[in-house]
Amino acid sequence: MAHGKYTVNEVEERTGVPATTLRQWERRYGVPKPERSDSGYRLYSDDDIADIRAIKAHVDDGVPASRAAQMVGNSYKLEGPRPLSELQAELVAALIDLDDARSDRVIAEAHALYPVEDVVLELFQPVMIELGERWHDGTINTTTEHFASSYVQGRLRQLLSLSGSNPSGHAVIVACAPFDQHELGALVLALLLRRSGFQVYYVGANTPVEDLAEMARTVAPLAIMISASSIDSVQALISKREHLRGVAPLLVLGGSGFNVDPHRAELVGGHYLAADARAAVSRFHELVRETTRHRARA
Template identity: 35%
Template sequence: MYNIKSVAKMLDMPAVTIRAWERRYSVVLPTRSESGHRLYTEQDIEDLRWLKVQTEEKGVNISQAVKMLEKLREQRQVVPKPAADRSELRAGESFESIRERLHDAMISFDAERANQLLALAFSLFHFEDVFHEVLAPLLHRIGDEWEQGTVSVAQEHFASSMVTQKFYQFFNVFGVNRALPKVLAFCPEGEQHQIGLLLFTLFLRRHGVDVICLGTNTPADGLETLIEQHRVEWVSLSMTDEGLLPDVEALVRRLQAKFPTLQFVLGGQGFRDVSEDLRSFLLGGSLEEWNRWFAALQKRNEIG
């Protein structure tokens, strides 16, 4: 739970605006501490951030934005409608139980049922937990099954497409804190697995970082121009294929020489044997490590 001062700082918006939206439109309903101070949940902050994006960046007036938010909230509460599926909403629902049914729906090309299960997951759990505990393990499993020959290329592509679309829907929900450095995120040329990249990009977007996410198999040509034109300050690279390491190390060093102040963050098992001079850029795959890294980034940015 967060007090209004913390929320105002996180969202870079006046506390008076938060209180006004709360009073006039009931956009959030914070609880109160024993001393009477407002306390906001993670979901409250996400809703306020979404409204800020609509009003400040997309030119939507606040009353219309509130109506749009109400529709989004209704979608969060969607559960499977067919009678045969209602039994799926049961006591003790878990990440694993939803993940298993999503797996069956996706390899059966049943988009309607998969979307119903996704809506159920997001209505029951925090969105970051759904991505980390349901969707990421699901894609890893289907990828392994494809390599083993038990899942077809079409089935793997269908599942990957559905999950990737969900990531990009959430990328567009969060506003940007212009005080934070801009990040360029991609998988290097030859790298086809992007789940780690998508999870880290979601983490950054959730914290207000402006991210240019290029996805998988990104060629090196044109990166220098992009970095220069868009004033990129950090580059995030995700890689699982260790065979790509020599070329990627050469790319990082080339970018370092061209942009001496450019910072890097490297993630994925493909960097396991990275050269000693680049090891300081390594970042593990847990949310705890990401939170510590981001807290240090914020501190350095405030000092700067």
């Protein structure tokens, strides 16, 4: 199997096909079919580059792009279930078309074929990153972004409630930092924590730390876990860190505001675990084991 190794800009340089056209071909015709990096970026293989050159050659000869992509795409062999990377392109296209019935079908296919964790991390996460980035660079408008975010958020909330809460698991509060509306990462984290046996209290976007401390006095969690996606929300946590001190045995910080510089977690007085929720949950289990062992000895 060919592995993705070139970014979209490198492919643009090598083939002369602009990045926007590459994404359009992928969305409309399903060719090329780049893999995604852990953080959701497209990575093209040598085979993808060969396909792109072949499509370009047909287009240069006057063949319409749709037909050219079909000619190249038909040369793919059928190899069992569609990979999540293919479903990603289809879900992005369905959401941009504001088509929730089509989005439902793509997600039903993904759930039928892959574990929940893979669907969330390899379908929802990259799709949201792609749509959010397109909104940030102005290629989709706010209504489309809101439609897509609220659709994906709804799906994640549904999975969260279907996962049930384990009343005998360690209690954990999951919230977003003050001023932070980036809720999807926190939702993904809450879902994975719940599926791995924690009793999760999911609070959501833009949470004042004073209120979190108050809540901790009521539910006595083992950990407060806060997601911050922007530098502003990291700064808000740093300036309010005194309110979080000692309110729970563990304070865990994550999200892209910390992923870009994990040392920021020390400035808030908490632990940083990993850039991705699956790795973070597995490290969190270790941290919980160490903490509970330590507390039992004390």
